[in-house]
Amino acid sequence: MNPILTFVVILIGFYGIATSKNIIKSVFCLTIIESGIILLFLNLGNYEGGAIPILSNGQIDTIVDPLPQALMITTIVIGSTVTALSLMLCIKLFHHYGSIDWAKILGREDLS
Amino acid sequence: MINIPLLLVFIPVVAAIIIYIFKNRWMYFLAFAAQILVTVLAVAYTIHYWGDFESAMLFIGGWSEGDIGISLRNDPLSISFLFLSIFSWWMVLIYKFEPGKTDNTFLFFLMFLQGVFLGLLQTNDLFNLFVFLELTTIIVTILVAYQKVGSSIRAGVYYLLLNTAGALAFLVGVILLYNVFGTINIEVIRNNMAGMGEYNIIQLAFVLMMAAVTVKAALFPVFTWLPKAHGVAQSAISALLSGMIVKAGIYLFIRLNQMFALAEFGYQDFFFAIGVMTAVTGAVFAMMQTNIKLLLAYSTLSQVGIIIIGLVSMETYHGGLLHVFNHALFKSLLFLGAGIIISVYRTKDITKIRGLWRSMPVVSLLMIAGMLAISGAPFFNGYVSKAFISTSLADSTVRYYTFFLINIGSTAAFIKLAQIFFGPKMLSYPMRHTAKMIPLFFIAAGCFALGNFYVPIFDRFFGVDLSDIRAFSLSAFFDYFVTLAAAFAIVWFWVRKDGRIVRELRKVHISFETANYMFVLYIVALGVVFVVW
Numbered sequence: 174m175n176p177i178l179t180f181v182v183i184l185i186g187f188y189g190i191a192t193s194k195n196i197i198k199s200v201f202c203l204t205i206i207e208s209g210i211i212l213l214f215l216n217l218g219n220y221e222g223g224a225i226p227i228l229s230n231g232q233i234d235t236i237v238d239p240l241p242q243a244l245m246i247t248t249i250v251i252g253s254t255v256t257a258l259s260l261m262l263c264i265k266l267f268h269h270y271g272s273i274d275w276a277k278i279l280g281r282e283d284l285s
Numbered sequence: 286m287i288n289i290p291l292l293l294v295f296i297p298v299v300a301a302i303i304i305y306i307f308k309n310r311w312m313y314f315l316a317f318a319a320q321i322l323v324t325v326l327a328v329a330y331t332i333h334y335w336g337d338f339e340s341a342m343l344f345i346g347g348w349s350e351g352d353i354g355i356s357l358r359n360d361p362l363s364i365s366f367l368f369l370s371i372f373s374w375w376m377v378l379i380y381k382f383e384p385g386k387t388d389n390t391f392l393f394f395l396m397f398l399q400g401v402f403l404g405l406l407q408t409n410d411l412f413n414l415f416v417f418l419e420l421t422t423i424i425v426t427i428l429v430a431y432q433k434v435g436s437s438i439r440a441g442v443y444y445l446l447l448n449t450a451g452a453l454a455f456l457v458g459v460i461l462l463y464n465v466f467g468t469i470n471i472e473v474i475r476n477n478m479a480g481m482g483e484y485n486i487i488q489l490a491f492v493l494m495m496a497a498v499t500v501k502a503a504l505f506p507v508f509t510w511l512p513k514a515h516g517v518a519q520s521a522i523s524a525l526l527s528g529m530i531v532k533a534g535i536y537l538f539i540r541l542n543q544m545f546a547l548a549e550f551g552y553q554d555f556f557f558a559i560g561v562m563t564a565v566t567g568a569v570f571a572m573m574q575t576n577i578k579l580l581l582a583y584s585t586l587s588q589v590g591i592i593i594i595g596l597v598s599m600e601t602y603h604g605g606l607l608h609v610f611n612h613a614l615f616k617s618l619l620f621l622g623a624g625i626i627i628s629v630y631r632t633k634d635i636t637k638i639r640g641l642w643r644s645m646p647v648v649s650l651l652m653i654a655g656m657l658a659i660s661g662a663p664f665f666n667g668y669v670s671k672a673f674i675s676t677s678l679a680d681s682t683v684r685y686y687t688f689f690l691i692n693i694g695s696t697a698a699f700i701k702l703a704q705i706f707f708g709p710k711m712l713s714y715p716m717r718h719t720a721k722m723i724p725l726f727f728i729a730a731g732c733f734a735l736g737n738f739y740v741p742i743f744d745r746f747f748g749v750d751l752s753d754i755r756a757f758s759l760s761a762f763f764d765y766f767v768t769l770a771a772a773f774a775i776v777w778f779w780v781r782k783d784g785r786i787v788r789e790l791r792k793v794h795i796s797f798e799t800a801n802y803m804f805v806l807y808i809v810a811l812g813v814v815f816v817v818w
Contacts, residue, residue, distance in 0.1 A: 187805050190797075190798070196442060203449055241460075247416060248456065251420075255419070258427070262438050262445070266438050266442065269434075269438065278435070
């Protein structure tokens, strides 16, 4: 996959968070950015015909770079945490305001 | 001894997990025990390795070759931030301590956040830095939304999503740097920065990472999460947010500047302008507010602007650094004091709080100390850093007077806040806040100590001679009174009348889409600035 294409995915995500009016859509757009980043990094560490980075077969010359894969696993975990937390907060917001639209949850200040 | 940085991360985290598993009311003492242990270890570590931090580099898992493994590294900068954050967490822990009423879940997140934050300060690995940044964001979100009312959840989700967008930009920068250097070790990247080709990719990485820092430190176009989050969180959490969590962005700013120093990007003027705009925006919005928490939150914004103004150039760097510590102290003091006031008066509206001086003289004195410090009165710590920055800026007249005007603006908010002291005694119900004043005394003592004994302290930690700045001089008092008079004039003739502009500005709300739009525009602007210059 071409690195330029992954940048396109990332830019679509940024376009999404800059325009979407719905919180759920904002969360999804962040997930899209993150997918683009994961694709980009895996892509940079990969090459055509590279073997999986497990050294038991002794093919140390042909394996792909293992570091991007290790790092992106962590990114996926963090991303899922952020998504889960923000969706949970969306449910709470819906209970409080009856809406998950950024504009509609405003203007009802409750004293805390 | 060499493993202490790792212990500093894991002791609070393990303590937090134990606190969460065994939910009982004695667990607060475990938190104190962990905190004492962290303090003792940090002091022992500093004494042992002082002056020779290079030998104390810690490679986790024995990956010392090939620059692949995670390493923890300390220097005087990170050590000073370390002590500042341990002190801040001490103060918040003491402030929240109520015998018999232990909120274990809250304590879990508080202690966990400390471990994560200490890791953020010490790590020497860019991806690890990203992980700690995201963990900080997640935990702070939970702490902001902790009261589970609508506005706090709204602020929490705003904070989480905007900061995650910033952190993802940071991650793209990390990936680009990995592509160029083949490592994500900060130290190695820094040393190899000069002779590297692929200048454009390094530049793009710098732009993206600086944009992430801008979100984290709440600089000009993307500051909008800060007043929301600080305004609705509990006062203790607001103190921590303003004192330490915003400083994570500042710390990253310093670290990234060090990392890209050999590439010699000419970004100083751009960030000076960003700092000025942040400071002006913060000062203007701060004097419009009537909510005490929002007033303090916007004032944090203007102080962050002053810090950035200080940090961007070599001459003023140490003034900006000193202002980081000063701001952490006096803003925590003001937020904790505001917490006591809010809990006693049951309102956040400063037009309804009256007669504080007659009702609570001790809290009033502490608040006044904080306000004198933040407005830069001689003998308090705010004066030292502001005087250092302004004397270093004296070469350029425009910059000097810009800084002077910013000072006036940021003082005006506190002139407005001072109205809460006047008026008759209003309280009739009993107050139980004596124990909560202990941390306030400590912080006020810290403000006073840094304001008077700055020469030996700074000489010891950073090897910088500050003896040029004298609080006794007549010009210092003259400048301060001019500032006060001008600020008073602004408040008396404009803000106090609560005209249409003031009311409109108070209601300004920047939506999430707009904030993200500005974030993207900011990245583009930063890119254009670098390509053109």
